[in-house]
Amino acid sequence: MIPLKSPILDPRIKRVDVEQTFNKTVVNENENWFSWEVFHQKKRGDQHIHVGIVHAPDEQLALLFAKEQYGRRLLCANIWVVKSSDIFTFSYDDQDMFDNATAPEKQYRDASGFKVMEKINRYKKLKKEKSGTH
């Protein structure tokens, strides 16, 4: 029993008879269920974006808790929940395999890899010079 100080200043304490309770409460592992990743869509047409997690025993409660936690403020059109254990990912240790995507030698497959204005300007300049000599 936890000794309570007197006078008790929190009026709610008097309503619930905490003196009758416990000081050896132990919450068992798994008692808070398992975790779900929450994806929030701000408005129709937007992507669903990962915003955090909830603990829940099944998908229906996961959705309910996700609504309370992530959908009670600001715009929300829709929410997805996915079990955390159902997410698969690469390791950050392998991040260098994506370096290729932005490498300078890969500019040939990017709009920035083609300098058309330079060529047009060179052409126009040449044309002007030619017409000047006539």
Added chain:
Amino acid sequence: MYGNADPLPEDFIQNKNAPTDDPIKLGEFEARIDRGEKIEPHDWMPADYRKQLIRMIEQHAHSEIMGALPEGTWITRAPGFKRKLALIAKVQDEVGHGHLLYSAAETLDKSREAMINDLLNGKSKYSNIFNYPAKTWADVTVIGFLVDAAAIVNQVINSKGSYGPYCRALERICYEESFHLKQGHDAFITLATGTKAQRDMVQEALNRWYIPLIHFFGPSDKDSVHSQKLMKWRVKLATNDFMRNQFLDQYIPKIYDLDLTLPDPNLKKNLETGYWEFSDPDWSEFKRVINGDGPCNAERIAVRHYAEEHGRWVRKALMKPTEKATLPFA
């Protein structure tokens, strides 16, 4: 809402029992932080980084849950329907913040159940300020205005830290806290600009909360052990005195604006240093309350025991025996 982390444990300060980290991995880890990149759950991290972050985020989570208690008490007696609705929303937010933070801490490999158990058995601390009672409605306005303001100062700074999940949780939290502060300030001004009885009530509440608010950011830098390591790893981002001063600088003028006073004749800003000076706020009381002997410690913990015991049948009824707990992903 969150404030002072309790002092660092001895073994951490003296670097005793610290496992030796792989120097190459440590170098890569520190270089990543120096580049301003975030650390994510599955990255390699020094054992002390993990340990200190779990401790800090867990205490923060407990503080949100415990912080709901002094205010929750007042929901039934909040003056007027709008104040009642705002207070219900605020208390729901605080509990939601607890959930966000438990999740962030869980990514570091400590289960939510283990954290709740450490709160119940007293091994884990929470912000000292919630061990004081909200005696009148004016106390609730001071909590909503000033305790939340102090928490925001702390949380905005911490949201620039190095651990991704904690930063993401804090960003969401800070957004909601801005409403807490505003509704608290509004209720505070209502009393401060009201009848004489209302003004007296809010002045008395201010007098009661002044010392806990000074205590909020923890002991002075002179008396608290710094950890260069935690600063370097961007776990701690500002000193106690720096954060306390930022809070005083922003909010004392708002109190003086309403011709209210603070119960310390030595409270004044030193214009040369830019720092507020105040009388020694009796740090022995701070230590006493942190160690369990505050006006409400026993009640607060008893309420948590009660809630866990009485909510258990619901959690058990919904359990899926075939499903195993998993750690959150991010």
